[in-house]
Amino acid sequence: MILKCSEHQCRWRRRKEARPEEILDAALDLFTEKGFSATRMADVAKKAGVSKGTLYLYFESKEIIFKELVKTMMSPMVDEAEVAINEFQGSSAELLDKMVTGWWESFWHNKLSAIPKLIISEAGNFPEIAEFYVEVIVKRVRGLFEDIIQQGIDNKEFKACNNKEAARLLMAPVIQANIWKFSLKPYDEALDEKSYIRLHLEIFLSGIKKDDKHAK
Amino acid sequence: MILKCSEHQCRWRRRKEARPEEILDAALDLFTEKGFSATRMADVAKKAGVSKGTLYLYFESKEIIFKELVKTMMSPMVDEAEVAINEFQGSSAELLDKMVTGWWESFWHNKLSAIPKLIISEAGNFPEIAEFYVEVIVKRVRGLFEDIIQQGIDNKEFKACNNKEAARLLMAPVIQANIWKFSLKPYDEALDEKSYIRLHLEIFLSGIKKDDKHAK
DNA sequence: CTTAAGTAACTGACCGGTCAGTTATTTATA
DNA sequence: TATAAATAACTGACCGGTCAGTTACTTAAG
Numbered sequence: 001m002i003l004k005c006s007e008h009q010c011r012w013r014r015r016k017e018a019r020p021e022e023i024l025d026a027a028l029d030l031f032t033e034k035g036f037s038a039t040r041m042a043d044v045a046k047k048a049g050v051s052k053g054t055l056y057l058y059f060e061s062k063e064i065i066f067k068e069l070v071k072t073m074m075s076p077m078v079d080e081a082e083v084a085i086n087e088f089q090g091s092s093a094e095l096l097d098k099m100v101t102g103w104w105e106s107f108w109h110n111k112l113s114a115i116p117k118l119i120i121s122e123a124g125n126f127p128e129i130a131e132f133y134v135e136v137i138v139k140r141v142r143g144l145f146e147d148i149i150q151q152g153i154d155n156k157e158f159k160a161c162n163n164k165e166a167a168r169l170l171m172a173p174v175i176q177a178n179i180w181k182f183s184l185k186p187y188d189e190a191l192d193e194k195s196y197i198r199l200h201l202e203i204f205l206s207g208i209k210k211d212d213k214h215a216k
Numbered sequence: 217m218i219l220k221c222s223e224h225q226c227r228w229r230r231r232k233e234a235r236p237e238e239i240l241d242a243a244l245d246l247f248t249e250k251g252f253s254a255t256r257m258a259d260v261a262k263k264a265g266v267s268k269g270t271l272y273l274y275f276e277s278k279e280i281i282f283k284e285l286v287k288t289m290m291s292p293m294v295d296e297a298e299v300a301i302n303e304f305q306g307s308s309a310e311l312l313d314k315m316v317t318g319w320w321e322s323f324w325h326n327k328l329s330a331i332p333k334l335i336i337s338e339a340g341n342f343p344e345i346a347e348f349y350v351e352v353i354v355k356r357v358r359g360l361f362e363d364i365i366q367q368g369i370d371n372k373e374f375k376a377c378n379n380k381e382a383a384r385l386l387m388a389p390v391i392q393a394n395i396w397k398f399s400l401k402p403y404d405e406a407l408d409e410k411s412y413i414r415l416h417l418e419i420f421l422s423g424i425k426k427d428d429k430h431a432k
Numbered sequence: 433c434t435t436a437a438g439t440a441a442c443t444g445a446c447c448g449g450t451c452a453g454t455t456a457t458t459t460a461t462a
Numbered sequence: 463t464a465t466a467a468a469t470a471a472c473t474g475a476c477c478g479g480t481c482a483g484t485t486a487c488t489t490a491a492g
Contacts, residue, residue, distance in 0.1 A: 014441050014486060037253050038341050041478060051443045056479065120399040121337035125254050127403070134403040161419075164405075165412045169389050169419060176388040179395070183336040187343070187350040189380075196381045203377075203385060207423030230460060230467050257452060267469045272453065434492085443484070450476085458469070 012050075020058050023048045024073070027065050032114035032182065036066055036122045067129055070119070070136070073112055078140050080106075085144055092152030093205050096170065099145070104174055104197055108181075116175060117182040142167050149208075158208045166208060173200045228266075236274050239264045240289070243281050248330035248398065252282055252338045283345055286335070286352070289328055294356050296322075301360055308368030309421050312386065315361070320390055320413055324397075332391060333398040358383050365424075374424045382424060389416045 026047035030039040041062055045052045059065045081103060088095050107113050115133075123130035145167035152158035158166075177193060185191075242263035246255040257278055261268040275281045297319060304311050323329050339346035361383035368374035374382075393409060401407075 010486070011484090012442060012486075016441070019441090033340065035337070035340055040476090052478090053444070053480080054442055057441070062478070117336070120333070120395060121251070123399040123403075124249070124251055130400055131403040134400055138400065138404060161415060162411065165407075165415045166419070168392075168407070168412065169416050172389040172392040173385050176384075176392045179336060183339040184346055184350055184354065187339075187347040188354060191381075191384070195378065196384065199377060199381045200385050203382070203420060203423035205423075207419035207421075227459070228468055232467070235467095256450090268452090269454080269470075270468055273467070278452070436491085437489085439486100439488075441484105441486075443482105445481100445483105447478105447480080449478095452473105452475095454471105454473075456469100456471085458467105460465100460467075462464090462466100 019048075019050065019054065023050070023055060023058055024065065024069055028069055028073075028111060028114070031066065031069075031118055032111070036062075036118060037125070063126060063129070066118075066122075066126070067132065070115060070129070070133055074115060074137055077107070077110075077112065078137060081141065081144060085148070092148055092155070092157050093209065095148050096145070096152075097201050097205065099148070100170065100174060100197065100201060104193075107178070108193065113178055114182050117179045120179065142171065145170055152208075156210060159210055161208065170204055173197070235264070235266065235270070239266070239271060239274055240281065240285055244285055244289075244327060244330070247282065247285075247334055248327070252278075252334060253341070279342060279345070282334075282338075282342070283348065286331060286345065286349055290331060290353055293323070293326075293328065294353060297357065297360060301364070308364055308371070308373050309425065311364050312361070312368075313417050313421065315364070316386065316390060316413065316417060320409075323394070324409065329394055330398050333395045336395065358387065361386055368424075372426060375426055377424065386420055389413070 023044065027039070027044050030043055030047060033039075039062075041055055042052055044065075045055050048055075055065075059068065081099065084102065085095065085099065088098065090098075119130060119133045142164075146163050149158065149163040149166050149170070153160055153163060174197065177191070177196065180188070180191075239260065243255070243260050246259055246263060249255075255278075257271055258268050260281075261271050264271075271281075275284065297315065300318065301311065301315065304314065306314075335346060335349045358380075362379050365374065365379040365382045365386070369376055369379060390413065393407070393412065396404070396407075
């Protein structure tokens with residue numbers, strides 16, 4: 001019988017397939033905890049259960065690891081949002097509500113929610129990553145909201161207004177809370193995020209909807 | 217006649233009084249441009265027109281310089297806001313409008329507006345600074361808005377709602393735009409900030425005001 | 433089946449460069 | 463001259479990335 005290393009005691013195993021994801025996972029955890037610059041490749045290696053040299057067998061550089069995180073792990077989330085919108089039946093207000101509540105919920109509980117704060121923190125020193133993130137994530141997500149709002153304006157559900165500005169305004173409290181979660185939250189007063197978002201939607205939707213025609 | 221250095225050519229002059237502010241100014245510029253960690257003390261020294269050693273005659277460490285920036289330059293802005301509120305005559309909605317527009321305007325054009333993004337970026341690695349900032353700036357500013365909103369609720373101008381959440385919601389788009397300005401702006405679509413804030417106030421105030429009693 | 437030759441995944445000591453902070457020395461000024 | 467202010471050379475720790483060598487696994491000949 002052939003005895004593989006896995007059935008013996010051995011210093012390491014060959015696991016070519018599993019390494020990249022394990023390395024990305026370890027990197028995300030450490031980037032989240034310490035930020036990109038302050039994360040040491042030695043620590044990533046240790047957390048991923050490999051040696052430092054192995055990291056460079058799979059990724060050219062620290063920066064490439066960061067970029068790969070955005071590319072391979074975040075983009076799929078936007079795809080999901082797109083699908084959800086296309087399948088939706090109902091008013092624009094209901095769709096916005098569903099999107100914000102849904103996106104919020106799924107994003108808030110996902111490890112990846114640390115990425116926006118990371119990108120913002122490091123944008124100055126890694127312009128390429130920031131540019132990539134804006135093109136691939138920011139503009140796309142915002143575009144979804146812009147379209148829904150424009151639709152609401154067209155069908156007289158919402159007041160006439162600049163839909164691009166409105167989309168940013170709709171997202172701002174969500175993004176703001178997300179960034180806060182990964183920066184000042186430990187030092188600040190607690191916040192009930194669900195209740196916060198519910199109030200946001202109440203105020204925002206009430207503010208953007210056409211006045212009832214019987215109102216003064 | 218005694219000829220002072222200033223009247224000769226000389227390698228340097230004694231300027232004990234002027235140094236601290238010049239150093240803080242130089243540091244703020246570089247922190248804004250590169251972030252805290254990526255800023256080199258040698259560059260701060262060069263920009264301030266002194267040698268690296270001189271920095272340490274006036275400040276114990278790089279971190280202390282950062283902390284001092286917040287302490288001596290940002291706090292006075294909160295004082296101003298407090299005064300403006302106390303002097304104001306008018307409705308709560310008008311006061312909120314004035315505060316957001318005014319705070320926005322003055323902050324947006326001030327060098328110090330780079331500090332929030334800096335703090336958020338470095339909060340993980342410099343908890344002491346983050347804690348200090350939250351206590352001295354964040355809670356105080358938010359408190360001002362909380363009070364105005366509560367007043368509006370009490371005098372039936374606003375709907376009953378959680379004033380702490382509402383205060384955060386009012387500030388979120390402003391802070392969000394401020395952070396964006398110092399991170400993703402160079403890579404993102406342009407934004408007319410004045411118009412953006414005007415729309416925010418329209419939607420928010422319209423959303424939080426008590427419904428007209430003749431409305432359905 | 434056994435095993436020796438071959439391959440590629442993996443390791444970890446090391447290197448070159450960087451940078452916050454220190455100190456021996458020089459210079460401006462009272 | 464005395465000394466406070468400022469300099470510039472220096473130190474030592476740190477870290478991203480490299481590479482010569484090691485080991486797990488594969489394969490093919492016997």
